[in-house]
Amino acid sequence: MPRKRLAVFISGRGSNMEAILKASQAEDYPASIALVVSDQADALGLQTALDANIPAFAFERKEFASKAQHEAAIVEVISAHDIDLICLAGYMRLLSAEFTERYNGKLINIHPSLLPKHKGLDTHARAIAARDTKHGCTVHYVSEEMDGGEIIAQAEVSILPDDTPDALAARVLVEEHKLYPSTISKLCQS
Ligand code: GAR
Numbered sequence: 001m002p003r004k005r006l007a008v009f010i011s012g013r014g015s016n017m018e019a020i021l022k023a024s025q026a027e028d029y030p031a032s033i034a035l036v037v038s039d040q041a042d043a044l045g046l047q048t049a050l051d052a053n054i055p056a057f058a059f060e061r062k063e064f065a066s067k068a069q070h071e072a073a074i075v076e077v078i079s080a081h082d083i084d085l086i087c088l089a090g091y092m093r094l095l096s097a098e099f100t101e102r103y104n105g106k107l108i109n110i111h112p113s114l115l116p117k118h119k120g121l122d123t124h125a126r127a128i129a130a131r132d133t134k135h136g137c138t139v140h141y142v143s144e145e146m147d148g149g150e151i152i153a154q155a156e157v158s159i160l161p162d163d164t165p166d167a168l169a170a171r172v173l174v175e176e177h178k179l180y181p182s183t184i185s186k187l188c189q190s
Helices: 015-023 044-051 067-080 097-102 123-129 165-189
Strands: 004-010 031-038 056-058 085-088 107-111 134-141 151-158
Touching: 004 015, 004 044, 015 031, 015 044, 015 165, 031 044, 031 067, 031 165, 044 056, 067 097, 085 165, 107 165, 123 134, 123 165, 134 165, 151 165
Parallel strands: 004 031, 004 085, 031 056, 085 107
Antiparallel strands: 107 134, 134 151
């Protein structure tokens, strides 16, 4: 079966993109990254993608007159690269209903909490403040509602008595780097 073609959307560091890239180097991995899109021209992950010879493009919102025009440029590059699945990986910009509906069932995200708990930002600090004992990450389909689409898979970590947001984030990130590639693999085999 031909490998599924992934587009990975980033805004910064791109460590989840790198985890997908590493996983895809295995011969039997059913997908490969065919395109990287960033909304930040200085995103570190863009260089990682270019170093791996992956087509990588920055579309900064300020270069476009409207959100619709910004997304239209992104749709164009997705169409040109024959993409099967779009994976948001630290892409910190809300997508319009038009965009999420266009790619319904082909657009997923990884979020650093056990959704539906702690949608939005600062999830690790909020999980500690809420005195949760469990935290983690979620891969979900993207809908118009922020962090609200159907849940596909989750990984848990325990919150320790003296945890800090940074220490907890680091442990969750380790799980993200396993959960995202394995979930993509399952989706691309079905
Ligand atoms: C990851 O922890 C990801 O779950 C989170 O941003 C980080 C990106 O790191 N995403 C969100 O908060 C989306 N709402 P990375 O650029 O190193 O993959």
